[in-house]
Amino acid sequence: MADLTARAICAGCGAELPPALLSCPACRRLVHSEDLKRLAGEADAAEARGAPSDALAALRRAQELLPPGTRQQELLHQRIVRLSAALDAPRPAGSAAAPATGNEGARPEGARRGLLASIGAAILLIVTKFKFLLVLAATKGKLLLAGLTNAQTFFSMLLSMGAYWTIWGWRFGVGAVLSIYVHEMGHVAALRRYGIRATAPMFIPGVGALIRLKQYPATAHEEAIVGLAGPIWGAATAIVALVSYLAGGWELAAALAHFGAFVNLFNLMPILSLDGSHAFRALSRLERGAVTAVLFAAWAYSHEGMLLLIAIVAAVRIVTPATGQDRGITLRFIALVIVLTAIDEYVGRVLPRV
Numbered sequence: 421m422a423d424l425t426a427r428a429i430c431a432g433c434g435a436e437l438p439p440a441l442l443s444c445p446a447c448r449r450l451v452h453s454e455d456l457k458r459l460a461g462e463a464d465a466a467e468a469r470g471a472p473s474d475a476l477a478a479l480r481r482a483q484e485l486l487p488p489g490t491r492q493q494e495l496l497h498q499r500i501v502r503l504s505a506a507l508d509a510p511r512p513a514g515s516a517a518a519p520a521t522g523n524e525g526a527r528p529e530g531a532r533r534g535l536l537a538s539i540g541a542a543i544l545l546i547v548t549k550f551k552f553l554l555v556l557a558a559t560k561g562k563l564l565l566a567g568l569t570n571a572q573t574f575f576s577m578l579l580s581m582g583a584y585w586t587i588w589g590w591r592f593g594v595g596a597v598l599s600i601y602v603h604e605m606g607h608v609a610a611l612r613r614y615g616i617r618a619t620a621p622m623f624i625p626g627v628g629a630l631i632r633l634k635q636y637p638a639t640a641h642e643e644a645i646v647g648l649a650g651p652i653w654g655a656a657t658a659i660v661a662l663v664s665y666l667a668g669g670w671e672l673a674a675a676l677a678h679f680g681a682f683v684n685l686f687n688l689m690p691i692l693s694l695d696g697s698h699a700f701r702a703l704s705r706l707e708r709g710a711v712t713a714v715l716f717a718a719w720a721y722s723h724e725g726m727l728l729l730i731a732i733v734a735a736v737r738i739v740t741p742a743t744g745q746d747r748g749i750t751l752r753f754i755a756l757v758i759v760l761t762a763i764d765e766y767v768g769r770v771l772p773r774v
Contacts, residue, residue: 455482455485456482456485456486459478459479459481459482459485460478460482462474462475462478463475463476463478463479463482463499466478467503472503472506472507473507473612473613473614473615474615475503475615476500476503476504476507476614476615476616477615477616477617478615479496479499479500479503479615480500480615480616480617480635482496483496483497483500484635497638500638501638501639504614504638504639504641504642505639505641507613507614508641508645508748567601567604567605567608567620567621570620572619572620572622573620573621573622573623576622576623576624576625576629577597577601577623579623579625580593580597580600580623580624580625580626580629581593581594581597582625583625583626584596584597588675591672592672592675592676592679595661595672595676595679596676596679597623598657599654599657599658599661599676599679599680599683600623600628600629600654600683601621601623601629602653602654602656602657603629603650603651603653603654603657603683603684603687604621604629604630604631604650605621605653606649606650606651606652606653606654607631607646607647607649607650608620608621608631609649609653610645610646610649611631611633611646614637614638614642614645614646616633616634616635616636616637616642616646617633617634617635618631618632618633618634618635619631619632619633619634628683640701640702640744640746641702641744641746641749643698643701643702644698644699644701644702644703644746644749645749646698647695647696647697647698647699648695648698648699648749648752648753648756650684650687650695651684651687651688651695651756651760652752652756654680654683654684654687655680655681655684655756655759655760655763657676657680658676658677658680658681658684658760658763659677659759659763661673661674661676661677661680662674662677662763662766662767665677665767665770674767674770674771675771677763677767678763678764678767678768678771680763681760681761681763681764681767682726682764684756684760685724685726685727685730685757685760685761685764686726686730688730688753688756688757688760689729689730689733689734690708690730690733690734690737691733691737696730696734696753699749699752699753700734700737701744702744702745702746702749703742703744703745703746703749703750703753704742704744704745705738705739705742707745707746707747707749707750708734708737708738708742709738710750710754711734711750711753711754711757712731712734712735712737712738714754714757714758715727715730715731715734715757716728716731718731718757718758718761719731721761721765722761722764722765722768724761724764724765724768727761
């Protein structure tokens with residue numbers, strides 16, 4: 421990509437242009453037209469070979485080289501949105517939709533069954549993620565290792581391990597930091613899927629970790645998927661820890677399962693820059709209400725005080741402006757609440773005895 425810090429010469433009128441200028445003020449010619457053509461070609465080639473993530477990455481880089489508010493940037497944004505929607509569209513399996521039968525009386529029962537099936541599928545998505553993590557080293561281990569090769573990530577992880585070590589011992593410290601790391605890499609995986617550039621995770625001792633975006637999601641759905649990817653991967657690590665405890669009676673695994681469930685539940689709070697807030701931006705008020713109801717039910721079942729706090733914050737968010745509507749995100753959010761509450765409740769009962 422062109423160096424935006426170096427001075428450029430306009431190919432149209434020969435004027436010397438200041439750094440980071442995207443169009444010539446004299447002749448209105450695009451400064452990075454050659455780079456734009458190259459990136460457009462890369463996007464076309466990637467889309468033709470069935471690699472939408474690569475196409476999105478090229479288009480987002482091209483978007484940075486276009487002046488804001490221009491027709492070209494708007495067309496590019498529309499193409500990004502289209503590709504992103506196609507990336508998340510369900511794959512055809514048989515018929516695209518069931519034909520109308522005229523039996524309207526059966527629709528409410530079918531709708532209820534469809535809702536329960538959708539929630540079940542969302543829970544299954546989270547539960548089966550732990551199998552994915554077990555074979556990750558043999559398939560996509562490069563993703564997790566890539567973050568560890570970053571000096572900022574590695575040394576900040578060591579500092580965080582030290583913070584946990586002094587309180588609960590080195591074994592728990594290592595396990596807790598790795599659990600947080602997998603959570604953050606869930607975000608990274610989703611960002612890469614949408615072709616969004618971001619920094620490697622940076623750990624803050626005693627607090628957690630963060631990722632700084634170099635580009636931003638084009639839609640509320642993208643933002644929500646990226647936001648919930650962390651808790652989904654985090655829930656998977658908690659499931660792995662729970663299964664390890666059930667299989668071998670490893671007390672440390674039970675503690676790590678409880679830690680993972682608690683931390684990822686906390687991240688579902690829809691406030692500030694937490695993951696739950698990113699997901700709520702894609703939901704309608706009715707969908708936010710459904711999530712809030714599940715949160716209150718989870719609190720009534722488990723008596724976990726943090727769930728009550730999350731539910732109260734979610735209830736406040738119901739009355740804030742909402743323009744989205746995303747059933748898939750709603751179901752994922754509900755499934756996460758159910759799975760994480762179940763882990764937290766079960767391990768919470770076991771921990772006093774181990």
